[in-house]
Amino acid sequence: MSERTATTRLSESERRLVETTGIEVIDEGQRTAKPSDLFWPWFAANVSVFGISYSSFVYGFGISFVQALVVTVVGIVLSFLACGIIAIAGKRGSAPTMVLSRAAFGVNGQKVPGVFSWLISMGWETFLAIMAVLATATVFRQLGWSDGTTTKVLACAVIAGLIVLASVAGYHTIMRMQSVLTWVTGAVTIAYVAMTLDRVDLGAVMAREAGPLEAVIGALVLLMTGFGLGWINIAADWSRYQRRDAPGASIAFWNTLGGALAPTLLVIYGLLLIGSDPALEEGIVNDPIGTLATILPLWFLVPFLLAAVLALVSGAVLGIYSSGLTLLSLGVKIPRPTAALIDGTILTLGTIWVVFFAQSFLAPFQSFLITLGVPIAAWAGILMADVALRRRDYDERALFDRTGRYGDWNWVAIGIMAVASVIGWGLVINLFADAAPWNNWQGYLLGPIGGREGTWAWANTGVLVSLAIGFLGWLALGRSIVRRQEEGLTPAADARPDRVVTS
Numbered sequence: 001m002s003e004r005t006a007t008t009r010l011s012e013s014e015r016r017l018v019e020t021t022g023i024e025v026i027d028e029g030q031r032t033a034k035p036s037d038l039f040w041p042w043f044a045a046n047v048s049v050f051g052i053s054y055s056s057f058v059y060g061f062g063i064s065f066v067q068a069l070v071v072t073v074v075g076i077v078l079s080f081l082a083c084g085i086i087a088i089a090g091k092r093g094s095a096p097t098m099v100l101s102r103a104a105f106g107v108n109g110q111k112v113p114g115v116f117s118w119l120i121s122m123g124w125e126t127f128l129a130i131m132a133v134l135a136t137a138t139v140f141r142q143l144g145w146s147d148g149t150t151t152k153v154l155a156c157a158v159i160a161g162l163i164v165l166a167s168v169a170g171y172h173t174i175m176r177m178q179s180v181l182t183w184v185t186g187a188v189t190i191a192y193v194a195m196t197l198d199r200v201d202l203g204a205v206m207a208r209e210a211g212p213l214e215a216v217i218g219a220l221v222l223l224m225t226g227f228g229l230g231w232i233n234i235a236a237d238w239s240r241y242q243r244r245d246a247p248g249a250s251i252a253f254w255n256t257l258g259g260a261l262a263p264t265l266l267v268i269y270g271l272l273l274i275g276s277d278p279a280l281e282e283g284i285v286n287d288p289i290g291t292l293a294t295i296l297p298l299w300f301l302v303p304f305l306l307a308a309v310l311a312l313v314s315g316a317v318l319g320i321y322s323s324g325l326t327l328l329s330l331g332v333k334i335p336r337p338t339a340a341l342i343d344g345t346i347l348t349l350g351t352i353w354v355v356f357f358a359q360s361f362l363a364p365f366q367s368f369l370i371t372l373g374v375p376i377a378a379w380a381g382i383l384m385a386d387v388a389l390r391r392r393d394y395d396e397r398a399l400f401d402r403t404g405r406y407g408d409w410n411w412v413a414i415g416i417m418a419v420a421s422v423i424g425w426g427l428v429i430n431l432f433a434d435a436a437p438w439n440n441w442q443g444y445l446l447g448p449i450g451g452r453e454g455t456w457a458w459a460n461t462g463v464l465v466s467l468a469i470g471f472l473g474w475l476a477l478g479r480s481i482v483r484r485q486e487e488g489l490t491p492a493a494d495a496r497p498d499r500v501v502t503s
Contacts, residue, residue, distance in 0.1 A: 031094060033241040035250035038087065041238050042080075042258030044182040045318050046227070048311035049189055049304075050131060051263040053288035054226060055270030056281045061219040061458065063211035065271055071220040072267045079228020080259035083235040084252030085384045090239030091246050092387075093394035096322070097236040098329040101379070103394055103485065104386045104478065107402040109409040111330050113379040113417065117233040118326045120372040122343060124230055125163065125319035126350040131289055132159045132312040133355050138290025139305040143298060149356075156351055162313050164344035167321040168337045181314050186262075188307030193269055196295055201276035208275060214459040221460045225373040227263050229463070232380045234322035244393065320344060367436040370428055374466045378420035381470025382413055382478070389475065389482040398488075405488035412481060416473035424466030429457045 058068045089100045098117055102110040136155040140146065166177060239251055274280045283291035289308050296304055324339035332339065398404030426445030429452050430436055442462075443452040450456050 031091075031241055031243050033239075033243070035242065035246050035254045038238060038242075038251065038254040039258035040182055041318060042083075042231075042255060043262055044177075044185065044311075045231075045315040046259055047182060047185050047189060047262035047266075048315065049192055049266070049292055049308055050289055050312065051266030052270035052273065052292060053284045054223065054263075054267050055274045056284040056288075057222055057226075058219045058267070058271065059208070059275060059281060061211060061215040061222075062209075063215050063219055064208045065205045065275055067210055067216050068219065068271050069268060071216055071223060072271065073264055075220045075223035076227050076264045076267065077256065077260045079224040079232075080256045081228070081252065082380055082384060083228050083232050083259055084255035085387055086232060086235040086380065087239040087251050087255045088236075088248040089383065089387050089394075090236030091242035091244060091248070091251055092390070093236075093396070093399065094240045094242075094244075095236075095394070095396075095399060096240065096325040096329060097234055098326045099399055100236055100394060101383060102399050103390075103406050104382055104410060104413045104474065106407045106410040106413075107400070107404075108331075109407075109411070109414050112414055113233075113375070114326055114330045116372055116375045116379065118323055118330065120230070120233060120376055121319050121323035121326060122346060122350075123368055123372065125316040125323065125343070126347045126354075128312045128316040128319070129156075129159050129163060129347055129351045130354045132309045132316075133351060134287045135289035135293065135308055135312075136305060138287055139293050139301050142293065143301055152355055156348065156355065159309065159313060160344060160348040160351065163316045163320055163347065164340055166313070166317040167324065167344070168340045177314075177317075181310055185307045185311040185314070188303055189262075189266070189311075191300070192292075192296070192304060195297070195300065196273055199276060199295060200272045202272075205272055205275040212455060214456045217459040217461060217464075221370075221463045223267070225370060225377075225463055228259060229373060229377060229380065231259065231318075233326070233376055234318065237322045237325060238318075316347070320347065364432060364436040367430050367432045367439045370431070370460055370463065371425070371439055371442070373463050374424035374428060375417060375421040377463050377467040378417045378424065378470035381420070381467040381472075382416060382474040385471045385474040385478060386482065389479055390486065392486050395485075395488070405485045410481070412477050413474060416470060416477065420466040420469035420473065423469060424462035427462030427465055428460040431458065431460075 055068070055072075058072065063071075086097065090097070093100045093103075098110060098114050101113060105113060133152055133155045136159075137152055140151055145151070235255065239255070242251060274284070277295075280291060280295070283294070289312075293301060293304055293308075320340060320343050323343050324336055327339045327343065328334070328336060334342075395405055398406045402408040423445065425442045427443070429443040429446070430439040432439075443457060446452055446454065446457050
């Protein structure tokens with residue numbers, strides 16, 4: 001659909017005035033990426049053997065292989081499709097996701113979802129670093145090498161250093177790195193499947209009993225939050241270099257394909273492999289990748305470890321690069337490399353604490369993920385509706401000007417997010433009450449459907465409800481706001497011939 005945009009464009013001198021390092025609007029001449037380029041960063045960040053371990057968490061809901069197969073395909077694809085929809089905003093505004101979020105929330109109002117976005121990004125990248133360190137220690141132990149404190153300290157230093165250095169290098173270096181890592185990690189992952197295929201016992205897999213509807217929904221929510229919804233707050237960061245005339249449908253397609261393809265296949269294989277071996281299912285709880293390495297021949301452990309660590313580093317690089325951008329969008333006045341260093345320091349300290357002092361990390365992390373997943377789902381629903389409502393590109397100047405058309409605080413969007421979060425938190429529970437007792441305050445709306453001990457409590461429907469409230473709420477209440485925003489420029493500016501784009 002061809003449309004005229006009603007945005008203003010910044011001159012070169014004006015552009016420099018709003019370029020807070022790292023969150024600047026990308027210059028017209030640098031928007032040269034093709035939609036298919038989006039495949040590489042998303043595929044590389046998600047083609048990790050860690051995806052296989054998710055099948056253990058899915059089976060933990062007590063569902064059958066067929067049920068698990070359905071929720072895997074539906075949950076992963078839909079969650080990355082949501083990322084693809086938000087990625088369309090990147091090509092319309094050529095700015096990071098949390099800067100574009102200002103159009104709906106206001107220039108300062110965006111800081112509300114921005115804080116949640118920064119926390120969930122920090123949580124994800126720290127989690128990936130932790131898994132890389134634990135996997136290194138496990139593989140070293142299997143090889144008969146030292147897996148003690150020295151090994152873990154060195155692993156922490158090397159892994160954290162790789163993540164920070166790559167994220168500081170920036171977009172173009174990361175894109176080149178991801179295209180290489182895709183082939184390396186993909187090849188080793190295929191080799192892993194080939195070497196372990198003989199362990200699949202279809203009889204044992206198909207013998208698993210079916211679970212109730214609430215268990216199926218619970219597994220679906222876990223997969224959606226663990227995959228696409230875990231990335232959704234950075235979805236437009238990688239599409240901001242797209243040409244303005246790139247078709248929105250193509251951007252959504254390549255984003256979805258790149259993100260969903262590898263984890264969908266890997267989780268399905270995991271359902272077969274782990275469904276055949278209860279010992280694997282149990283060991284994955286505390287060391288997902290290390291446990292998967294225990295069934296490999298010794299000669300393959302080193303390439304497996306390198307590929308697994310590189311895949312985790314790849315995912316963490318995307319996270320720390322974007323969390324730095326989010327930190328800047330919150331108003332922190334520092335260069336982007338400094339933001340990356342701050343996030344890298346937090347990542348390193350978090351990794352050290354978990355690896356050397358915490359008794360269990362996976363359970364508290366999943367509790368943390370579900371909790372932050374509720375407001376992030378609400379924000380995602382609002383932003384997807386915002387993308388659907390807009391017919392024109394974003395006003396670059398107004399994204400940085402609280403007196404511009406997007407305003408300072410949009411209390412309608414903030415109110416919708418708040419209502420969705422309060423309701424959503426009331427419909428989820430802390431699945432790990434013993435490991436994370438600080439999070440036992442949720443589930444206060446579950447009384448009519450069995451309470452916190454009822455079967456529906458484990459479904460964690462609050463994430464989906466929060467997403468739906470955000471989407472439908474802004475679709476209904478934000479329509480007139482978006483129309484007023486898009487009519488804010490003079491007709492003369494709107495009529496210029498270079499304002500025509502294809503969406």
